[in-house]
Amino acid sequence: MTVSPKAKGWIRAAVDYGAPLSFMVAFLITRDAVTASWALVGGAGVALLVGYVAERRIAPMPLIAGVAALIFGGMTLIFHDERFIKIKPTVLNLGFAAFLLGGVATRRNPLKALLGETLRMPDEAWRTLTLRYGIFFLCAAVLNEAVWRTQSTYVWAWFRFPGLQILAILFSLTQAPLMMKHAKAADEEAPAIPPPPTE
Structure with a gap:
């Protein structure tokens, strides 16, 4: 199945945001986080399926987020307890933070x-970027805990989507100068040899 670059962009957006968008729409209609979790579980399943059918693969982070949506959404429905869906961003962001910061601590470059x-x-720039993203995910986890424990479910739902996504985009924009500076330096240092072909 051949997919155009523009279509791939839409598919990746659907994989990334399909589940939280489905949950938010359902929550605004029902005003019930447990009921809206049906949309989260369904949206996550459909998004992962569409992504796999279109590209025959799913990037690691969207895959992990999608599986987490299925697990925590399913637990919310089974136990009829909205706390499970509220702690999902905390657990997910803590997992990402541990993965990245653990990599920095062991002198690896997971990012x-x-x-x-x-x-x-250069590897040093990757380590700096990895450290910053690790700290960002840690802060996002702490912030999610603060919001869902002190605010109404309605406020938390807006914070969850699109609030966290907006924060992630803004943070990524602040990292652009670092990436542009070191990507340029890496290009200048690289030998003038074309890269080997990839399959």
């Missing part, structure tokens, strides 16, 4: 392993 094919930078 480079995920994005190295699309962005060339």
Whole structure:
């Protein structure tokens, strides 16, 4: 199945945001987080299926987020307890933070392993970027805990989507100067040899 670059962009957006958008729409209609979790579970399942059918693969982070939506959404429905869906962003962001910060602590570059094919930078720049993203995910987890424990479900739902996504986009924009600076330096240092062909 051949998919155009523009269609791939829409498919990736659907995989990334399909589940939380489905939950938010259902919550605004029902005003019930447990009932809206049906939409979260269904949206996550459909998004993962569409992504796999279109590209025959799903990137690691959307896959983890989709599986987490299925697990925590399912637990919310089974136990009729909205706390499960509220702690999902906390657990997910803590997991991402542990993965990235653990990589920095062990002198590895997990972010480079995920994005190295699309962005060339020196290892030191990758470590800096990994540390910053690890701290961001840790802060996002703490912030989610603060919001759902002190605010109404309605406020938390808006914070969950699109609030967290907006924060992630703004944070990524603040990292653009670092990436542009070191990506340029890496290009200048690289030998003038074309990269080997990839399958």
